[in-house]
Amino acid sequence: MHDKVSAKTVMIIDDEPAARSNLREVIESFPELTIIAEIGDGKSAIEAINQHKPDIVFLDIEMPEIRGFDVARATSHINYQLVFVTAHEHYALDAFETNAIDYLLKPARPSLLEKCINKILHQEEIALEALQKQKTPSHNLVLSDGNALRVLEQRHVTYIEGIGRYRRIHLTQEGTELNRMSTIISGTTLDEFEVQLPKLDFVRLHRSYIVNSNYITMLSAESRRYYVSLKGFGIKIPVSREKVAELKQRFQ
Incomplete structure (x- = not known):
């Protein structure tokens, strides 16, 4: 039984309603996660992240006026796990510069999104297992x-x-x-x-x-x-x- 009090808070930031819906469907299947906001523009995203300080942010890169990278830079002082979800593979190097934990290509397959979420939820165990494999x-x-x-x-x-x-x-x-x-x-x-x-x-x-x-x-x-x-x-x-x-x- 999962404790909802300790659930991680999630924000979905994407200007495409269909993309937000796809993410929401998978995220809601995890009892450990609670979606606290779905946002369609960069300006509102920066304000919401600063106000609510989420644990995890799923962030589109190409958005009107303020891009995802600008949102990430403007909120870099807040400690949250960042996952970029984009249709553009060539942004991978720029995404790495922001210390994103993952980089998913649209349309994000549910299996890959689930794998990404499990990686976030079980980071310490995965890191220890990976380090053990190195030995x-x-x-x-x-x-x-x-x-x-x-x-x-x-x-x-x-x-x-x-x-x-x-x-x-x-x-x-x-x-x-x-x-x-x-x-x-x-x-x-x-x-x-x-x-x-x-x-x-x-x-x-x-x-x-x-x-x-x-x-x-x-x-x-x-x-x-x-x-x-x-x-x-x-x-x-x-x-x-x-x-x-x-x-x-x-x-x-």
Whole structure:
């Protein structure tokens, strides 16, 4: 039996009534959650968050006049769990900058929304379990994803690239379908990834790249620099000079 007194308070902020309805239907199925407001514009959202200080906010990004990112920045002094729900995948890096706990693409499937809510409700248990998995041999990859830990199957990773202070994990087609996004932004360092990933399958080709060797199709030289091509990706990834001999030996 769940105690409604200790229920977490939730706000839904989206200018589309249908999107709010979809979120409401799933959220209301959790006795641990209480929806205290549904808001359709950024200005009212900022006022309501400041006034009511919710525990969880489901926030659209593209809204008239004041966007979701502006709402998040204007209320960053309030401690709430932020989940972006948007139709635009390319906002993932900006979303990570706001410390959002999750990033869902519209239309948000009920199963993914339920998984997101369970992650929020059971953060401590999930984090402890993920950290325990790091200590034992595993086929999973544990990464920092905003304020939470995310667990991916290693085989769903094609390559990881460093982009400034963050890393971008590029997923296989199967990984993309499961996670509903083709890339995931993480604060986990490449050195930390390198420790987790098996050296038989993954190789650190460059200070900014780790590659799943199963996807390497070609090693080529251009202007005295070496690059690898990856199956299914129209990209050439640089190979540092000290890694060229190792790579050649690997594929002999």
